Amino acid sequence: MADSPKLVNLTVDGKPVSAPAGTLLIEACKNTGIEVPSFCYYPNLSLQGACRMCLVRVEKMPKLQTACTTGIAEGMVVVTDSDEIRQARKSMVEMLLGNHPLDCPVCDAGGECELQDMTFSYGAAESKFIELKQHRDEQQWSPVVYFDRPRCILCYRCVRVCGEGMDVWALGVDNRGAVSTIVPNQKDHLECEECGMCIDICPVGALTSGAYRYKTRPWEMKHVGTTCTHCADGCKTTLGVRRAETGMEIVRGDNRDKSGINGDFLCIKGRYGFDFCNNEDRLTQPLVRRGGRLVPATWEEAFEVIGKRFKSIVDREGGRAIGVIGSTRTTNEENYLLQKFARLLLGTNNIDHHRTADFPAFVAAIHGKSNATATMRDVYNAPAILLIGNDPTDEHPLLAWQIRNNVRLHNARLYIVNSRPIKLRRQATSFTQVPSEIDFTTFLGGDESRGSNVAREGWNTLREKLRAEQGLVIIFGSEIFGQGIQALAKFAASVPGAKLVCLGDYANSRGAADMGLYPDLLPGYSPISSAAKLHQEWKTLPEAPGMNIPQMFEAAKTGQLKALYVIGANPVGRLNILHSGLNNTFLVVQDMFLTETAALAEVVLPAANAYEKAGTFTNTCGDIQILKKAGDVTTTKPDFEMIVRIADAMGFDVHKLVPFGHGVHADMGQSRGAQSGEADQHSVWLEANGLEPKVSPFDPMAILDEIQRLVPGYDVSRLELMAGNDQHTSIAAMGSGSVQSPELIVPAKNNLFTSGTLGRYSRALNSVIENKDPEPAEEVSAD
Amino acid sequence: MAELVSHPDEVRVVAKRFGKGATNIDRYLELDGYKAVRKALGMQPDAIINEVKNSGLRGRGGAGFNTGLKWSFVPKQSAKPKYILCNGDESEPGTCKDRLIFEEDPHSVIEGVIIAGLAVGASSGYIYIRGEYRYLLEIMQKAIADAYAKGFLGKNIFGSGRDFEVYWHGGAGAYEVGEESALMESLEGKRGVPRIRPPFPAVVGLWGGPTVINNAETLASVPPIILGGAEWFANLGTPKNGGTRLFCLSGHVNKPGVYELPMGYNLKKMIYEVGGGIPNGRKLKAVVPGGSSCPLLTSEEIDLPMDFDTLMKAGSMLGSGGVVMVDDSTCMVKFALRIMKFYQHESCGWCIPCREGTDWLMKTLTRFHSGGGIRKDIDNIQYLSENMLGRTFCPLGDAAALPTISIVKKFRKEFEDHLEGRPCPFEKKGAVERLPVFA
Amino acid sequence: MRFSDQFEARFTEMLTHYPTKRSVLVPTLLYAQDEAGFLSDEVITEIAGRLDLTELDVRNVISYYSMLTTKPRGKFNVQVCRNISCLLRGADELIEHCEKKLGIAHKGTTPDGLFSFEEVECIGACSWAPAAQVNYDFHENLTAEKMDRILDEYRTKVQ
Numbered sequence A: 001m002a003d004s005p006k007l008v009n010l011t012v013d014g015k016p017v018s019a020p021a022g023t024l025l026i027e028a029c030k031n032t033g034i035e036v037p038s039f040c041y042y043p044n045l046s047l048q049g050a051c052r053m054c055l056v057r058v059e060k061m062p063k064l065q066t067a068c069t070t071g072i073a074e075g076m077v078v079v080t081d082s083d084e085i086r087q088a089r090k091s092m093v094e095m096l097l098g099n100h101p102l103d104c105p106v107c108d109a110g111g112e113c114e115l116q117d118m119t120f121s122y123g124a125a126e127s128k129f130i131e132l133k134q135h136r137d138e139q140q141w142s143p144v145v146y147f148d149r150p151r152c153i154l155c156y157r158c159v160r161v162c163g164e165g166m167d168v169w170a171l172g173v174d175n176r177g178a179v180s181t182i183v184p185n186q187k188d189h190l191e192c193e194e195c196g197m198c199i200d201i202c203p204v205g206a207l208t209s210g211a212y213r214y215k216t217r218p219w220e221m222k223h224v225g226t227t228c229t230h231c232a233d234g235c236k237t238t239l240g241v242r243r244a245e246t247g248m249e250i251v252r253g254d255n256r257d258k259s260g261i262n263g264d265f266l267c268i269k270g271r272y273g274f275d276f277c278n279n280e281d282r283l284t285q286p287l288v289r290r291g292g293r294l295v296p297a298t299w300e301e302a303f304e305v306i307g308k309r310f311k312s313i314v315d316r317e318g319g320r321a322i323g324v325i326g327s328t329r330t331t332n333e334e335n336y337l338l339q340k341f342a343r344l345l346l347g348t349n350n351i352d353h354h355r356t357a358d359f360p361a362f363v364a365a366i367h368g369k370s371n372a373t374a375t376m377r378d379v380y381n382a383p384a385i386l387l388i389g390n391d392p393t394d395e396h397p398l399l400a401w402q403i404r405n406n407v408r409l410h411n412a413r414l415y416i417v418n419s420r421p422i423k424l425r426r427q428a429t430s431f432t433q434v435p436s437e438i439d440f441t442t443f444l445g446g447d448e449s450r451g452s453n454v455a456r457e458g459w460n461t462l463r464e465k466l467r468a469e470q471g472l473v474i475i476f477g478s479e480i481f482g483q484g485i486q487a488l489a490k491f492a493a494s495v496p497g498a499k500l501v502c503l504g505d506y507a508n509s510r511g512a513a514d515m516g517l518y519p520d521l522l523p524g525y526s527p528i529s530s531a532a533k534l535h536q537e538w539k540t541l542p543e544a545p546g547m548n549i550p551q552m553f554e555a556a557k558t559g560q561l562k563a564l565y566v567i568g569a570n571p572v573g574r575l576n577i578l579h580s581g582l583n584n585t586f587l588v589v590q591d592m593f594l595t596e597t598a599a600l601a602e603v604v605l606p607a608a609n610a611y612e613k614a615g616t617f618t619n620t621c622g623d624i625q626i627l628k629k630a631g632d633v634t635t636t637k638p639d640f641e642m643i644v645r646i647a648d649a650m651g652f653d654v655h656k657l658v659p660f661g662h663g664v665h666a667d668m669g670q671s672r673g674a675q676s677g678e679a680d681q682h683s684v685w686l687e688a689n690g691l692e693p694k695v696s697p698f699d700p701m702a703i704l705d706e707i708q709r710l711v712p713g714y715d716v717s718r719l720e721l722m723a724g725n726d727q728h729t730s731i732a733a734m735g736s737g738s739v740q741s742p743e744l745i746v747p748a749k750n751n752l753f754t755s756g757t758l759g760r761y762s763r764a765l766n767s768v769i770e771n772k773d774p775e776p777a778e779e780v781s782a783d
Numbered sequence B: 001m002a003e004l005v006s007h008p009d010e011v012r013v014v015a016k017r018f019g020k021g022a023t024n025i026d027r028y029l030e031l032d033g034y035k036a037v038r039k040a041l042g043m044q045p046d047a048i049i050n051e052v053k054n055s056g057l058r059g060r061g062g063a064g065f066n067t068g069l070k071w072s073f074v075p076k077q078s079a080k081p082k083y084i085l086c087n088g089d090e091s092e093p094g095t096c097k098d099r100l101i102f103e104e105d106p107h108s109v110i111e112g113v114i115i116a117g118l119a120v121g122a123s124s125g126y127i128y129i130r131g132e133y134r135y136l137l138e139i140m141q142k143a144i145a146d147a148y149a150k151g152f153l154g155k156n157i158f159g160s161g162r163d164f165e166v167y168w169h170g171g172a173g174a175y176e177v178g179e180e181s182a183l184m185e186s187l188e189g190k191r192g193v194p195r196i197r198p199p200f201p202a203v204v205g206l207w208g209g210p211t212v213i214n215n216a217e218t219l220a221s222v223p224p225i226i227l228g229g230a231e232w233f234a235n236l237g238t239p240k241n242g243g244t245r246l247f248c249l250s251g252h253v254n255k256p257g258v259y260e261l262p263m264g265y266n267l268k269k270m271i272y273e274v275g276g277g278i279p280n281g282r283k284l285k286a287v288v289p290g291g292s293s294c295p296l297l298t299s300e301e302i303d304l305p306m307d308f309d310t311l312m313k314a315g316s317m318l319g320s321g322g323v324v325m326v327d328d329s330t331c332m333v334k335f336a337l338r339i340m341k342f343y344q345h346e347s348c349g350w351c352i353p354c355r356e357g358t359d360w361l362m363k364t365l366t367r368f369h370s371g372g373g374i375r376k377d378i379d380n381i382q383y384l385s386e387n388m389l390g391r392t393f394c395p396l397g398d399a400a401a402l403p404t405i406s407i408v409k410k411f412r413k414e415f416e417d418h419l420e421g422r423p424c425p426f427e428k429k430g431a432v433e434r435l436p437v438f439a
Numbered sequence C: 001m002r003f004s005d006q007f008e009a010r011f012t013e014m015l016t017h018y019p020t021k022r023s024v025l026v027p028t029l030l031y032a033q034d035e036a037g038f039l040s041d042e043v044i045t046e047i048a049g050r051l052d053l054t055e056l057d058v059r060n061v062i063s064y065y066s067m068l069t070t071k072p073r074g075k076f077n078v079q080v081c082r083n084i085s086c087l088l089r090g091a092d093e094l095i096e097h098c099e100k101k102l103g104i105a106h107k108g109t110t111p112d113g114l115f116s117f118e119e120v121e122c123i124g125a126c127s128w129a130p131a132a133q134v135n136y137d138f139h140e141n142l143t144a145e146k147m148d149r150i151l152d153e154y155r156t157k158v159q
């Protein structure tokens, strides 16, 4: 640890204040609960001193000083509120209002506008001016970004967040003086990453989003903070929801409260990509195949069909005749429940998921080492980062943000090794282009035969530099697997304090892996034979490893696999599997859309998505976070409930699956007995947070209890988790992992604007893609 | 090309080579050129700084800061290179003196830059000349090339073992760029938006290196100080206001022109004796004592010595040497409007009070002058100006507010005479005003 | 995009004057404009490319400086000062005269593309007011008659 900076003592409004040397006056005031207003000041962006709202009086200074640019000094005496100061601020607001349209009633920002708030606080109600306001038409800069010039107060936050924060530099300032204006990089439109940071950072309604504008008034929404369902980084997103005919409709995504691991960051997917929820192609009714066609059915009918078929197959041929494919976008609880369903009730290890990273090899490589993995927060604070493979700007936007801003704000050293010249090299201390990342990692691990002679020279120097780093965070993408991970872990062990991050692709692909969606690994990567705790708990566990996805499809073709149960996955569409092989397999699919896989099913169940349920996600770093229910399509069900209902329809005792309703021990209290008062509080608290108390078989928290009890490394503080804080799970504390065949890893290859099936159904994402790359108009054939 | 004038009261220090062909380097050498820098090469840096400090030379760019003191703020040790930056952006309305220096005596500026460099330990200097002065830039380019050719610049200057580079740099039309920190931004190829201070340029300036920024006239005054000594220079002026300065007489005056007069020269005398009084038998109504940023003085307030401290005490400023006479046929509302148009046009737009304040003041004054004024406008003009004053990011806001406040205060009656739809009492054919277009 | 040899020589030399490439931007733009007449998209792309800047950066700088323009204008740009010293000595009348004589207003260009007209802020000729610049040439102590002569001279220059 570096020496903590010296404390400086000053007096603000008569109160003694102390803060570390180097703190800005505005921050020192804020930390003491004294609010100094500002438009242009924004933490972690360069200082402007442009809006002059933060003027305060500093003793011995002839003029009012801007608190946003003044560093604190020992003995400083500051007044932040006086008639003179109020008048100064009032006049700033008056001058701004001189040309600012008073269209607040129809402005998207009305009700959450900093200019409104400031006008209210400083009472610039009476208009001093009789000059006409200069009107200018609103401009559309991209499918998601609109600009209303007269509303702009020129705080330059958008310009800075786009440039400094995003390293995109798509916004600038044209002209000077009163006609200064924010402009996009392509004269009349934007060419950028469409992250929408500029919109959410805008203190007024000058920049508005194509996804939200004119949809609702902010006070008509309920705001629910949950975890994003797109990439594996785990941003917190706050969803604004509003009642709709079908339930609760999500109308806005942002993270303006800056909580969560992502602070104020969100990429386009986190901010606007929620709209797949509202897509009209969404399945809203169970479908059952009758006479070769999928036709609507009631839930009861659907569950009955599934229950009967599954049961008869198990009864006749045993669980081995059924395969189960889980999802990288369902919750930990659902994934855990699904494998429990397969193993305990069906009695099979035929369970798998779409793998995008070699987590089993990762766990094997760092097994038993404490502090071997880095959190997403570590990536922002580490003094040095080694990034091997992947293009985080495209595939892991938050990770890229953390890296960029760590370099910018903390001068972190970034070492990049990649086979492509990725954009993050602009922040890099060193960029090494390699023919293959795996060669490089094995070299790092000591296999000096790798790479060409020339390359090795450079690699050597780099290795020495890396070894000299304290607290190095090593991040690697799916280019590294198996032996490569072993080699990298070996190298990491030689660097004091080094930590690792293994990058997977979907929102909960890490959770799917941790929860044991593998044919040969139980939850926590325990080989089937070695999980004593689980064996004890569950009593009966199938001994033989099950089939992986390709094997399942192979078995289906040969008629050995009689049924396939797919949740939230589209193997036919995404993994290039030939669908003809499924002709004789009873296929059940739970999904939001009629995907290529769902279209082949005997029964399709309309599923809720991650924004519509409670549970937890584990991001690619291993940080676990809570999901809260925001949207709701009342005619769909969460996968959790559907699994339980199928178990029920098969005639199983669902208490075996979900320990609900009696005497479950949780660290938040017990639901019966001496501590029942606590349990009641627990229930109240859960309910208040939109979660279901543990009195129903559909309570994911009951399964979370079990996960925390049985999956090593998941024993994080429940209180912190419930409070919405991220908690780091420890993969190194888990089982011993296994060697997997690298062919099973299929990277998602999502970029900033794609997100697998979800992306296909997101209008916002598609509009951006089309706008960037307009397809040539299709030829219309004459009919 | 600019016409030269003269008056017996003149004391020519900076202007001593004007009209003598000193753009020619050999001619410059004959006229004591590059003697000061040779002398300075033999002096300790601190000795140079002290000499300049004691001479009472104060910045001729407008603020009047003691030049030697400013140089002393430059850290002795610096990891980054140090720079001298000559401010030749001259754009303050009423000011046209640096132009004469560049035109008549460019080498004196180069010499000043080198001496400043020796004093603070810099080894390169930039001479920034406003874009409109293209012919002066060409004169300067030639002067620099000639100095290089003679070995006065470059490696081992004057055989001293020291190196010094001087570069020319041209602007492209922006008053605000004359502000020292905006000047650096402009030189670095950016928009002329000022920088946050602290850090001050003396510590963190051009490309992050410590930088001394001085007006061209300030720098041209340095060689004479080194040659003639601090005491001689100081004694030319009044206490704390050493030397002479170039006063640019313009407006309603019989003999407009640039005159070099001792600091502390009486303003009334300057107008009536040096400038030959007010033309056409008119009476003096007001004087802009140092460029358009300064509060105006009425004809009753002009019996005072022209030095920084006296003008400050009189509620105005000595500014940049532009003395503009305004006679009694002039409408002060129109004059105020004219000034505000300038600042509105030149505001960089960075900060709210200047950007919005100048715009609203200009619009209000335009309407007011063209007969659409209402009583509350007068107070509003005052209110807006007072609320800009001291609260803007850089002094341009003050420069717009100060003259306006002084005009409303001192000539309020003229504003009242415009009220109730009355035509401008001074306008012969009614108001002709157009809103400016900024492309 | 081709500039004159002189431009190229100066550009190459200027790059050696500064620690950053970008520093040459403002004077370079003005020299480029002198050759091309105005800063077209093509010029902007070229200069941005040479200096490793985005076109947005270059445009933002251009729009800040009042001498730089992205629109074509006449061969001779007549710029009459409208600031205080000139105002006091008849700038209004001079401007009106020019507008009448040229038949164009502020920022206008004559149909033959010969003249543009612009009211400008103080050009540093206060003691010789009223004053104007035609392109870079100063003309001082102006009267309507003197202005007429000057404009006629420019007109005959092209013939």
Ligand SMILES: Cc1cc2nc3c(=O)[nH]c(=O)nc-3n(C[C@H](O)[C@H](O)[C@H](O)COP(=O)(O)O)c2cc1C
Binding pocket: B058, B059, B060, B061, B062, B063, B064, B065, B067, B087, B088, B089, B090, B091, B092, B175, B176, B177, B178, B179, B180, B181, B213, B214, B215, B216, B218, B219, B394, B395, B396, B399
């Ligand atoms: C808006 C504004 C414009 C200025 N313009 C000029 C200018 O054109 N020339 C100049 O020398 N100083 C100008 N200054 C003053 C400079 O900021 C700076 O103080 C001066 O160059 C320092 O040199 P000096 O100490 O030799 O006067 C201006 C200041 C402001 C606030």
Ligand code: SF4
Binding pocket: B176, B194, B346, B347, B348, B349, B350, B351, B352, B354, B355, B392, B393, B394, B395, B396, B397, B398
């Ligand atoms: S006062 Fe503000 S807007 Fe005006 S020129 Fe200075 S920084 Fe720019």
Ligand code: FES
Binding pocket: B093, B094, B095, C081, C082, C083, C084, C085, C086, C087, C121, C122, C123, C124, C125, C126, C127, C129, C131
């Ligand atoms: S006022 Fe016209 S040149 Fe200065």
